[in-house]
Amino acid sequence: MNRRRPRRASDSARSRQTSQATSRGGRGQLRLIGGEFRRRKLPIPDSPGLRPTPDRVRETLFNWLAFDIAGRQVLDLYAGTGALGLEALSRGAARATFVESTVPVAKVLEANVATLGAAGDVVGIPVERFLATTPSRFDLVFLDPPFRQGLAAKACLDLELGGWLASDAVIYVETEHELVWSPPASWQLHREIVAGDSHGRLFRRQPDAG
Template sequence: MKRRPPSRPPSRRKASPASRHGGGGKLRIIGGEYRRRLLPILDSPGLRPTPDRIRETLFNWLTAVTPGARVLDLYAGTGALGLEALSRGARQAVFVERAPAVAAVLEANLATLEAAGRVEIADTLAFLDRAATPFALVFLDPPFRQGLAEPSCAALEAHGWLTEDAFIYLETERELMPRVPVTWQLQREVRAGDGTGRLYRRTSSS
């Protein structure tokens, strides 16, 4: 979905589009209100949007879930999933990205679209340690092979970030079968480049 940095997860945020940051590629919104819009993305090692085919598959699964949802996009990178959700009717999206330059481009893209989103420049695990407001839809795409998937899932569950029936999309390296909270039930699975995307639904622990 986004990036695979060598040392630790980057994140994405504001500023004038990618030209100010040494150039980059384009992110295409594939459905909804902003369909076919092309947005600049930073040319940064390991930073790439979730492929169109995977996004199309994922949002077909989420057709009934996305409209009106509050969305949390963690390790946001280009923000491809959160932006796609906003295009398809999500009420609000919060993007968490650690790298200021990457976050700057994402913030500029939100301004261009006049979309209801905001960017938090923060380490994701530190962000999840804060007081939480529950989200109905969470996208989680940590850098591969840095041991971040399982603690991020645990923090989402432990600190009240999820509504009772939230959906969580988790993308990991292909060889990893992540341990997730017992309240999460696997709904769908898709191969995503060199990784695997899994969609979970949270159920009541009672």
């Protein structure tokens, strides 16, 4: 497993951890930062606990993923604003499935996918229920659950054991910085970044390693 020191985002990135630029009506905006939809601004709902991945972290993550996006099937769990899945679609992913159970958030996300004309589906059920359904294979998975609810480890295990991952899948997991947990044995740590309260880890699946 790669033990390189986690990259640490700037203070300006941390300040965006819980908010984006404010617009009228108490809503914020999500700005896409690369690809076909670069600089497009999309509304995001004012919802408790909604925590968009900051621009700086997204930029770093998608630099890491530069050759792992085009033509890929993407799964965005606990999607929230859909920032990660939408960014992947902007950069050439074939299709994205967003799983978000909070109804107002899911509705805005669905509208944003339609506005972009992107190939995406929004599934409005809890992640646990979704991962208990008949699996499809995904090449790229984003997992950013609400912090301090003990959700990350189980979701990772369900992804691995439930047949949701392509043999060479890439998985990004974002958790609270203090959480200690172990990924499935076949997931090899590739890169990581610390930004304020969050710790993002990028894994590459290597089944033979498990």
